[in-house]
Amino acid sequence: xxxxxxxxxxxxxxxxxxxxxxxxxxxxxxxxxxxxxxxxxxxxxxxxxxxxxxxxxxxxxxxxxxxxxxxxxxxxxxxxxxxxxxxxxxxxxxxxxxxxxxxxxxxxxxxxxxxxxxxxxxxxxxxxxxxxxxxxxxxxxxxxxxxxxxxxxxxxxxxxxxxxxxxxxxxxxxxxxxxxxxxxxxxxxxxxxxxxxxxxxxxxxxxxxxxxxxxxxxxxxxxxxxxxxxxxxxxxxxxxxxxxxxxxxxxxxxxxxxxxxxxxxxxxxxxxxxxxxxxxxxxxxxxxxxxxxxxxxxxxxxxxxxxxxxxxxxxxxxxxxxxxxxxxxxxxxxxxxxx
Amino acid sequence: xxxxxxxxxxxxxxxxxxxxxxxxxxxxxxxxxxxxxxxxxxxxxxxxxxxxxxxxxxxxxxxxxxxxxxxxxxxxxxxxxxxxxxxxxxxxxxxxxxxxxxxxxxxxxxxxxxxxxxxxxxxxxxxxxxxxxxxxxxxxxxxxxxxxxxxxxxxxxxxxxxxxxxxxxxxxxxxxxxxxxxxxxxxxxxxxxxxxxxxxxxxxxxxxxxxxxxxxxxxxxxxxxxxxxxxxx
Numbered sequence: 001x002x003x004x005x006x007x008x009x010x011x012x013x014x015x016x017x018x019x020x021x022x023x024x025x026x027x028x029x030x031x032x033x034x035x036x037x038x039x040x041x042x043x044x045x046x047x048x049x050x051x052x053x054x055x056x057x058x059x060x061x062x063x064x065x066x067x068x069x070x071x072x073x074x075x076x077x078x079x080x081x082x083x084x085x086x087x088x089x090x091x092x093x094x095x096x097x098x099x100x101x102x103x104x105x106x107x108x109x110x111x112x113x114x115x116x117x118x119x120x121x122x123x124x125x126x127x128x129x130x131x132x133x134x135x136x137x138x139x140x141x142x143x144x145x146x147x148x149x150x151x152x153x154x155x156x157x158x159x160x161x162x163x164x165x166x167x168x169x170x171x172x173x174x175x176x177x178x179x180x181x182x183x184x185x186x187x188x189x190x191x192x193x194x195x196x197x198x199x200x201x202x203x204x205x206x207x208x209x210x211x212x213x214x215x216x217x218x219x220x221x222x223x224x225x226x227x228x229x230x231x232x233x234x235x236x237x238x239x240x241x242x243x244x245x246x247x248x249x250x251x252x253x254x255x256x257x258x259x260x261x262x263x264x265x266x267x268x269x270x271x272x273x274x275x276x277x278x279x280x281x282x283x284x285x286x287x288x289x290x291x292x293x294x295x296x297x298x299x300x301x302x303x304x305x306x307x308x309x310x311x312x313x314x315x316x317x318x319x320x321x322x323x324x325x326x327x328x329x330x331x332x333x334x335x336x337x338x339x
Numbered sequence: 340x341x342x343x344x345x346x347x348x349x350x351x352x353x354x355x356x357x358x359x360x361x362x363x364x365x366x367x368x369x370x371x372x373x374x375x376x377x378x379x380x381x382x383x384x385x386x387x388x389x390x391x392x393x394x395x396x397x398x399x400x401x402x403x404x405x406x407x408x409x410x411x412x413x414x415x416x417x418x419x420x421x422x423x424x425x426x427x428x429x430x431x432x433x434x435x436x437x438x439x440x441x442x443x444x445x446x447x448x449x450x451x452x453x454x455x456x457x458x459x460x461x462x463x464x465x466x467x468x469x470x471x472x473x474x475x476x477x478x479x480x481x482x483x484x485x486x487x488x489x490x491x492x493x494x495x496x497x498x499x500x501x502x503x504x505x506x507x508x509x510x511x512x513x514x515x516x517x518x519x520x521x522x523x524x525x526x527x528x529x530x531x532x533x534x535x536x537x538x539x540x541x542x543x544x545x546x547x548x549x550x551x552x553x554x555x556x557x558x559x560x561x562x563x564x565x566x567x568x569x570x571x572x
Contacts, residue, residue, distance in 0.1 A: 022504040032507035033450030033480070076453055076478045115453035121416050154412075180532050182408025244503070244533065246541030251507050279503045279533075322408030331409055332365060332400070 003172035017276025018054040040089040051097035053283040058290030066090040067112035084139040091143025108149035109140030133165030150175035154185035178212040183319030191222035192229035209236030216263040227271030241280030253280020257288035364397035367417025386432040402552030446497035447475030454501035510542040
């Protein structure tokens with residue numbers, strides 16, 4: 001059976017995902033520190049407006065408002081016993097919008113990290129992580145989500161747990177890492193290694209890639225690493241719209257629609273098949289991205305220098321310059337063998 | 340030295356033992372760090388000297404290599420655990436011997452946020468540097484910070500956040516402090532992966548600290564200024 005993303009890629013070539021959830025909900029009145037997921041119950045019309053805005057701006061894939069929808073995250077807001085319902089609602093709201101779009105729009109169920117570290121670094125057992133993700137993905141599936149969209153991940157074992165949960169529940173899945181620390185995830189996963197994270201599982205992901213992170217130049221550099229490592233892979237980039245700034249009491253991301261349009265063109269040239277925006281990406285940004293995607297014909301693969309000259313300097317060093325196995329400065333010499 | 344040489348910590352002279360402890364802490368070898376700590380104490384070292392020369396110095400190197408993208412969070416956590424076990428031995432002794440105090444810090448992850456890896460590292464490094472640290476844990480509304488300020492009268496308030504949806508909450512806390520007219524009585528430091536210096540300034544913090552080592556340096560610097568101001572008045 002062909003999954004919906006492959007089918008739509010076959011039809012359209014490159015797909016446009018959506019923009020930010022959290023920062024756009026701020027503009028609709030969400031208060032900092034509150035759980036966006038509770039709005040699926042308390043203010044569904046606003047969540048619907050969020051999805052509608054992206055569909056009108058041209059999204060082919062919209063993500064449900066369920067990023068923090070695991071038991072571990074909802075616990076902060078006393079909602080850990082409503083995981084299934086809240087996620088089901090999230091998917092239902094997005095599906096309503098997709099159904100009235102007048103064109104094919106895929107609803108992907110957003111699955112974010114639990115915030116916990118897995119054993120041995122932390123206290124959460126792998127099996128508990130799988131169960132927590134499965135509980136969330138059950139809700140998303142029941143509400144009509146077609147794909148589990150695992151995102152903003154940093155730990156390979158947590159990606160594996162979420163992917164295993166999607167397989168268990170019976171949804172196709174994608175996963176993306178946030179490469180925000182010296183070109184890698186904070187747990188040290190390099191972009192080029194993203195492909196192999198779930199090698200031991202029974203079902204392959206539909207697509208893998210990067211989201212969030214620290215802005216267009218860095219995520220595009222990560223894209224080059226990912227597409228070089230596996231040129232045939234379907235790769236997602238869903239980068240932040242610049243960096244966060246405060247304008248008075250309003251939070252604002254520095255990226256302009258023009259910059260995000262250029263980011264789309266570079267992402268296409270760099271081999272991405274699904275492109276979107278993360279934090280700070282508004283409807284206006286997304287509309288500019290749609291236009292850029294529709295008008296752009298895939299050009300030569302850019303270099304990091306091309307990327308930096310068009311969308312600005314990288315904030316962090318590249319992954320190849322970091323880590324113990326890198327060409328850069330190395331881990332200090334040990335004087336003792338590890339036991 | 341080959342990897343297969345058996346190292347007997349208790350047979351090493353002080354300088355080599357301290358060097359070995361730096362390496363062991365870097366490698367996250369908890370039991371070896373505990374053993375080294377005990378040996379130095381048995382040899383008559385002051386607890387404060389063990390802390391600063393053996394443990395904190397080693398963690399400083401770990402912090403540098405994290406900053407430089409050589410180590411990542413998994414390695415840093417192992418090192419931090421090794422340091423913590425050494426500190427657990429030293430803490431009661433430090434209290435007895437009246438080690439020099441740098442100041443007092445209240446630290447916590449803001450409301451809606453569960454992430455505490457960075458906050459815990461900062462707390463530990465600050466304690467290692469001689470600060471009293473009161474850790475409020477995760478998910479703190481502004482009331483928690485205000486109560487802790489009232490109860491503990493700290494010099495420094497530290498706030499941490501990892502999420503886009505929670506980092507603006509730092510401004511809520513600082514704005515509330517301003518409303519109460521107490522903002523300028525405290526040094527406010529903020530940290531977290533999605534933040535940057537401009538963001539720190541915009542929320543009204545005294546400084547953004549990109550990692551635990553920077554947090555310690557910044558805290559010391561501000562404490563020095565605070566003391567200079569006090570002396571000038």
